[in-house]
Amino acid sequence: MLKKLSSGPYWLWSFIFIVVPIMLIIAFSFSVPGEAFKFSLDNYKRFMEPVYLKVLARSVKIAVEATLICLAVGYPMAMILARMHLKYRTIAVMLLVVPMWMNFLLRTYAWMTILNKNGILNHILSFFGLPQMTFLYSEGAVLLGMVYNFLPFMVLPIYTVLTKMDNSLIEAAEDLGANRRTVFRKVTFPLSLPGVLSGVSMVFMPAVSTFVISDLLYGGQYMLVGNLIQQQFLVVNDWHFGSAISMLLMVMILITMSIMNRLGQDGVEQGGGNIW
């Protein structure tokens, strides 16, 4: 009884702040301006136009690239952290997390001053007598911004799984004659999969829907799905089309996540860190 009552606020909270807003988005996405209660698929049909599909394809491509780079950089980083002596480990993890306390916008603005024409990077180049280069306002800059901002989301879950891993399993593998590569391939990596999967989803989701990074680092010349949604809500005031794009994005993320989850369950039967 008490248990039921104490979970009441939680249910109320999630109803008001999660269920109702999602219902509203669904309702908006299936209606057109002016006729709020008439069912219509117009918004979804409109999204199938080549212009919008091109924007979606571009967003997915850059988000996948950012996720892969984060994984390639983040996994070794998590391993290094997990193997560190406890004395240094806490400091190293702190160093990774501290930049995240700063406002996200400020961190992105900082990259602008590093990359711009008269920025720090170009000053270093000209110091060595090299010609100035344009770093800002390119796809590379957007990718860099995404990797920089989302890297901790990849490192931390992998790091957590790695530190919790039972060391005797690795010792057993080594006793049985496995070399370090085999140990990693057959023991460490499969056991860390739950961490990898939640890292991948935590990087991919914000990367595919961001609009601030592309706005700032590509000078507004690069439209991603996030920019498209923001524009529908704040400029055109077409909440119906904006909601439809949001719904499509949500469904797309849900499908990828469930595929990933299936993969994860095939890989390891046990182990925590399930993303669902």
Next chain:
Amino acid sequence: MKKKWLIGVLLMVLVMSVSGCKKDDQVVLNVYNWGDYIDESIFDTFEEETGIKVNYETYATNEEMYTKIKNGGSNYDIAIPSDYMIEKMIKEDMLEPLNMDSIPNFANIDDQFKDLAFDPQNKYSIPYFWGTVGIIYNTDLIEEEIDSWDALWNPKYAGMFTMVDSQRDSIMVALKKLGYSMNTKSVAELEEAKALLIEQKPLVLAYVGDNVKDMLISGEAAMAVVWSGEASTVIQEYDNFKYALPKEGSNKWFDNIVIPKGSEHVAEAHQFIDFLCRGDIGFLNADYVGYATCNTETMELLDPALMGTTYAYPDKALLENFEVFLDPGDFISEYDRVWTEIKAN
């Protein structure tokens, strides 16, 4: 039993905190304005003179303000939208009609800013500032005299200039260059403008918003499409900048003070508007903001050197082809489609 008692206490606290706000009988005016668009020290003056407190909030675009007021939630007593947005808000019955008897200082407003097309006879709005859209350029980096939008299509300046990250303003530039009206409702004309902007895109350094001043001052950009007030701020501090009013014409805009429907303090809002129209208060604002005032008394207090400059009080002859934005109604979705196609290209 214990739980009921606890809930009772919580409810009491809740009720008291709600009624606690009401007990205070000082009137608080909610003012909603563009960022950096008023000298905030005048709020204290206003409170000293009338006992009315001001609660100040800001927005970055007309659309943002519209969305917030339209969808309710907050009751603003004063807002300062631009021309086309005022037209739209009047159409949608979102504004409180003004009572001119409570705004005697309306007499200070220059006649040329009264009775404009978007609000005939000023039934709903009082002029605040006005200005233009033009090209600011760094004379150290650009040697020739700029007087036309053509400069923004000149391959010589590739990667040296910025456009405005706002669909109507950027499309306006292309329409004006083609000799069309910026309020066109012809799809064919819009398509021409689109082709022109796509052709221009490889030359553009960036489409920017608020950070354009920093980019100009740091030398990142040599030329930019800006609002006159931004130009005025930069030019008054650095002499190597000039502001050009393109000969093909451009946008002339007005920001007026309005009272949104739903205001709970309409009488006090009138008092505040009258206060803003006072010559000395107008001077503090004009001096701080840098845009051109609509107030004749304020103009007398301003530095005479400002008169006749392209960025503040330009010669009327230069503004011949300039237009005021009108609300496109549902046609806005065409502008949006064109802009999306430009950006997605």
